[in-house]
Amino acid sequence: MSATEGPDAVFRSALANNEIVLPRCEDCGQYHFFPRVLCPHCHGTSISWHPASGRGRVHTTTVVRQKPEQGGDYNVCIVELEEGVRMMSRVEGIAPGDVAIDLAVTAFVGEAEGAPAVLFRPAEA
Amino acid sequence: MTSHLRGKAAIVGTGHAGFGEAPGLTSYDIMAQSALAALADAGLKLSDVDGLFCTMMEDSMPALMAAEYLGIRPRFLDGTMTGGSSFVNYLTSATMALEAGLCDVALIAYGSNQRTASGKLVTASRPPAHEAPYNPRYPISAYAMAAARHMHQYGTTRAQLADVAVAARAWAQHNPEAFQRGPLSREDVLGARMVGDPLTVRDCCLVTDGGGAIVLARADRARDFPKAPVYVLGSAAESSHRQISQMKDFTVTAARESGKRAFAAAGVSPSDIQVVELYDAFTINTILFLEDLGFCAKGEGGAFVEGGRIAPGGVLPVNTNGGGLSCVHPGMYGIFTVIEAARQIRGDAPGLQLDDIHLALAHGNGGVLSSQVTAILGSQDTL
Numbered sequence: 001m002s003a004t005e006g007p008d009a010v011f012r013s014a015l016a017n018n019e020i021v022l023p024r025c026e027d028c029g030q031y032h033f034f035p036r037v038l039c040p041h042c043h044g045t046s047i048s049w050h051p052a053s054g055r056g057r058v059h060t061t062t063v064v065r066q067k068p069e070q071g072g073d074y075n076v077c078i079v080e081l082e083e084g085v086r087m088m089s090r091v092e093g094i095a096p097g098d099v100a101i102d103l104a105v106t107a108f109v110g111e112a113e114g115a116p117a118v119l120f121r122p123a124e125a
Numbered sequence: 126m127t128s129h130l131r132g133k134a135a136i137v138g139t140g141h142a143g144f145g146e147a148p149g150l151t152s153y154d155i156m157a158q159s160a161l162a163a164l165a166d167a168g169l170k171l172s173d174v175d176g177l178f179c180t181m182m183e184d185s186m187p188a189l190m191a192a193e194y195l196g197i198r199p200r201f202l203d204g205t206m207t208g209g210s211s212f213v214n215y216l217t218s219a220t221m222a223l224e225a226g227l228c229d230v231a232l233i234a235y236g237s238n239q240r241t242a243s244g245k246l247v248t249a250s251r252p253p254a255h256e257a258p259y260n261p262r263y264p265i266s267a268y269a270m271a272a273a274r275h276m277h278q279y280g281t282t283r284a285q286l287a288d289v290a291v292a293a294r295a296w297a298q299h300n301p302e303a304f305q306r307g308p309l310s311r312e313d314v315l316g317a318r319m320v321g322d323p324l325t326v327r328d329c330c331l332v333t334d335g336g337g338a339i340v341l342a343r344a345d346r347a348r349d350f351p352k353a354p355v356y357v358l359g360s361a362a363e364s365s366h367r368q369i370s371q372m373k374d375f376t377v378t379a380a381r382e383s384g385k386r387a388f389a390a391a392g393v394s395p396s397d398i399q400v401v402e403l404y405d406a407f408t409i410n411t412i413l414f415l416e417d418l419g420f421c422a423k424g425e426g427g428a429f430v431e432g433g434r435i436a437p438g439g440v441l442p443v444n445t446n447g448g449g450l451s452c453v454h455p456g457m458y459g460i461f462t463v464i465e466a467a468r469q470i471r472g473d474a475p476g477l478q479l480d481d482i483h484l485a486l487a488h489g490n491g492g493v494l495s496s497q498v499t500a501i502l503g504s505q506d507t508l
Contacts, residue, residue, distance in 0.1 A: 008254070034255045034371075060277070060375055062269035063322040064262050076261045078270060078370055088256045088370040097322065101277045112258035 007035035010049060015116040018109045020052040022083055033085035054107040056081040056120065063096040075099045079120055081107070093121040128359055128390035132508045134220040134231070135347035135354035138167025138340035139464045144453050145304040147334040148241045152181055153194045155455075156236030159336035160195060167340040168351045169230060174340075176201040176228025178215035182237055182247045182456045191234060201228040207364065208491025209404055212337075212460035213498040217360040223343045233463075236336025237455035244332060247456060253368040262321055265329060265407070267369035267493035269321035272409035274375035276323060278424070281412065283323050285427035287314035289408035290327050290450050292436035297447025299437065300476025304333050305451045314408075328408040330449035330458065337460040339467070348505075355467040356508060358484075359390030360500040369493040376424075380417035380488060380497040387486075388419070391501035395419040398501070399482050400469045401441060402462035404490035405448040411435070414488055415443070418499065437477055445469060446476055459489035463500065470504050483507050 005013065007023060011034075014021040024031045027044030038045050061077035075096035080086045091099045092110070103122060110119035140162025143155035150158075156179070164171060177199040181187035188204030203218045205211060212233055219231035239247045252263065261267065275281045291311055297303035309327065317325035347354035363379035363386075366372050388394055395418060403414045412426030420441060421429040429435070435443035444450070446465040449458040466485035468474040483504040490497060 060270040060274040062266050062273060063319075064260065064266060065319050065321065074260070076259050076266045076270075078375075086370055088259050088261065088368075090259055101273065113260070115258060117258045 007037055007047065011035045012116070015109055015118070020054065020107055020109060020118055021049045022052045022081070022085060023047045024050055031083040031085045033087050052107060053082045055123070056105050056107065058091065058099060058101055058103040058105060059086055060101055061099045073097070079105055087118060089118055089120055091120045091122065127392040130220050130224060131358050131390060131392065132356040132503070133224045133344050134341045135344055135356045136339055136463070136467045136502070137342045137347055137350040137352060137354055138163045138169065139338070139467055140164070140166050141335065141337045141464065143236065143238070144302055144335045145333050146241055147238060150238055150334070152183055152237045153190065154236070155238060155334060155336035156181065156191060156234050157194055159236055159338040160232055160234045163232070163338035163340045166352060169340060171195055171197060173230045174232045175199055176219065176222050176231040178203045178219055178231060178233040179235065180204050180206045180211050181235065182239065183249055185249060199228070207496035207498070209406070209457035209459040210362070210489030210491035210496040210498040211457065213360065213463060213487055213489030213500050214362055216357050216463065216500050217362065219341045220357050220360070223341060229343070231341040232338060233341070233460065234336070234338040235457060235460050237457070238334045239456045240332050240334045256368055256370055264493050265321040265324060268407040268409055269324045270369060271375045271413070271494060272323055272407070275409060275412065278376055279427065281427035283315055284311055285431050286323070286328055286408040286412070287311045288432060289405065289411045289430050289435070290314045292430065292433060292439070293405060293444050293448040293450035295433070295436040296445050296476060297451035300447050300452060302475045303447040303452040304331055305447070324407060330406045330454040331451070333453050333455050335453045335455035337464050339460065339463060353471050354505065355470045356503050356505070358393070358501045358503045358507060359387040360498065361386035361390060362496065362498040364496040366495050367492055372494060376413070378413050378417050378494050378497050380414050380499060383497040383499040384418035387499035387501050391503070393484060393501060398484050398486045399442070400445055400466065400479055400485045401443045402466045402485065402487045403444060403448070404458055404462055404488060405444055405450050406454070406458065406490060408450070410490060411443065413494070414490070418486070418488065442479055445474060445479065459491070462487035462489060463502070466502050470502060
């Protein structure tokens, strides 16, 4: 990490390099997300970065309904990663309505709103 | 032990304006009309107001804008913005400020023209950076995901969610001030346009114009006003997150803590409460808050609301004005929970007036189940 790169920039720079990294607190050992300068669990400030396992499960999900001419329906969900953190994302590769709670998913770096973003697809059986 | 603040301030006036559609008016116009109505109700003038408690959907300094618009120079100003719960939260700060002598007449005020201005939620708040790229529809996607999780964990059904909307409509049908008064069945709700699974458009609150205002005074002079005073017996808050992705348990809100502390402050329990006014932005809210405030056990909210049990003639009167689902929802509904609770206690509710009401609960929700504020209000007899 360069001296001028804050936690959010570290996360986004990694995404730009096709990597997903997660912040972990050196004091309590727990991961957190979103990135920040302190640990929301123990308030420690020694934060290190680690490649994400990419393995997760859909914690909850919805379909945003939209007219086809406006782009059609799409998925919005909350994924809980193996590391214990949750993030908003979407599952691609299946119909939005087929994304179900507890579905096992795998993370990949895709694109959302023109920028690199963490997306998910159903995990291989 | 009850709170030192128990009964130290009372609501001595309520008012509203611009319900439904108020074409041509700005949000501040509607706020000011509401303030004038509440002050008239209290037999006071704007020049009597020395404490202002206000936030709006627009601007980053709405309390200053409001004070300027009203032509007053408040010596106590609270513009804390916790979303729709703000106005229930102001009951706490207003009571504290009155009790401490920092002001003598506290005015809580709000207004919005969001229906005629845009037809959708107007907000100055920025989408959270790590959620925005996925385009959740704000705020419905958040509530939809809470509902999905509640259904998954507790077997809550869409029909039970629908019954919340049906009950709200049944109350609204008696309320000439309510915006939506047409018939509404469970089938109507279930068959309505799906907007964010599992919620249809009828599981969602209205988008209306409207404003509300409340005047509070110290208890020692609360009986000097034209209307019967309604005392703030207890009020408490807790916030748990801002972004829905940060909500620890999607089926449990901070209303559990705010409710517990509000009841303790007032020295009463859920079974003492005669009427309940909850911020029902979406049908799932009513179920979550009934559970978290202790009116039923966690997971039993669906069964609790089923088949008219919270409708007129049911086991517990909930959202007796028709709520945000059928009465009014101008961006933030919180103030109307307090106004309806106070009017039920005073005996001048606009719709179905219940008999002999002395204890009522008003509950505000802000953000995406983020901020929870509970207030217990009581008549003179409850002091």
